[in-house]
Amino acid sequence: MxxxxxxxxxxxxxxxxxxxxxxxxxxxxxxxxxxxxxxxxxxxxxxxxxxxxxxxxxxxxxxxxxxxxxxxxxxxxxxxxxxxxxxxxxxxxxxxxxxxxxxxxxxxxxxxxxxxxxxxxxxxxxxxxxVPEGEEPALAEVLATQLGRGRRETQLSLSRALVALGEAITGVLLTATTDPDPRVSAHALATQRLLRDPDAGFTFAIEEAKRVVALGGTGEEGR
The missing domain is CATH 1.25.10.10 (Leucine-rich Repeat Variant)
Incomplete structure (x- = not known):
């Protein structure tokens, strides 16, 4: 050879x-x-x-x-x-x-x-x-179970993945904003902010969400 x-x-x-x-x-x-x-x-x-x-x-x-x-x-x-x-x-x-x-x-x-x-x-x-077309809502449901998980880098990765699914995440995020776990609700609020404003910094979004949760709100008042 x-x-x-x-x-x-x-x-x-x-x-x-x-x-x-x-x-x-x-x-x-x-x-x-x-x-x-x-x-x-x-x-x-x-x-x-x-x-x-x-x-x-x-x-x-x-x-x-x-x-x-x-x-x-x-x-x-x-x-x-x-x-x-x-x-x-x-x-x-x-x-x-x-x-x-x-x-x-x-x-x-x-x-x-x-x-x-x-x-x-x-x-x-x-x-x-x-994800195939039409499967986004089911995927969003699974991803939402991971809200509040890990440190900033992990939470940012999840938020980006959720935001990439677009409007399919609206319902699961709304539900998660009322979760009794403040880490989950704050993460959901921060992800909502990123969905509305993709240019928003995640650190600012999560800190703002934590303040809202601490004050007992959902971030939706007055919107």
């Missing part, structure tokens, strides 16, 4: 994915994406599950998007069921970038409510990209 220069380069790049230097791994992922090869899909997916550096993971995702969906989709759908949180998170992130709605059935309630914040956030982002 004749070994071509391309095969030699690919072999070097595959070895580079295991290098201890993040810059080498980044370059390797770039090379594998620049010259897509079906034989490399599994290695890219496997590396995504354990790669510690954000920028390298993002390049691995880009490399996977350069390959045929028929090859990447099955591998990624297996990963969303992994016991490893990073494997699930990265697979969901990559599915959101690919944007093929064949993946929608894999976005389960279990993933949308995953106990790992990174997995849940990735699931929220993937869900709003992949």
């Amino acid at each position: 004749t070994v071509t220069g391309q095969d030699t380069n690919a072999g070097r790049a595959l070895r580079g994915l295991e290098d201890g230097r993040a810059s080498v791994r980044l370059r390797a992922a770039l090379e594998l994406g620049a010259a897509p090869d079906p034989r490399h899909v599994d290695r890219l997916v496997e590396r995504s599950a354990i790669e510690p550096e954000f920028f390298v993971r993002d390049m691995l995702t880009w490399a996977l998007t350069r390959h045929p969906v028929a090859l990447t989709l099955p591998a990624l759908l297996r990963e969303v069921r992994s016991r490893r949180a990073q494997a699930r998170s990265q697979a969901l992130h990559t599915l959101s970038k690919i944007g093929d709605r064949q993946a929608w059935p894999a976005i389960t309630r279990t993933l949308l409510t995953d106990t790992d914040d990174e997995v849940a956030r990735s699931a929220w982002r993937a869900a709003v990209v992949l």
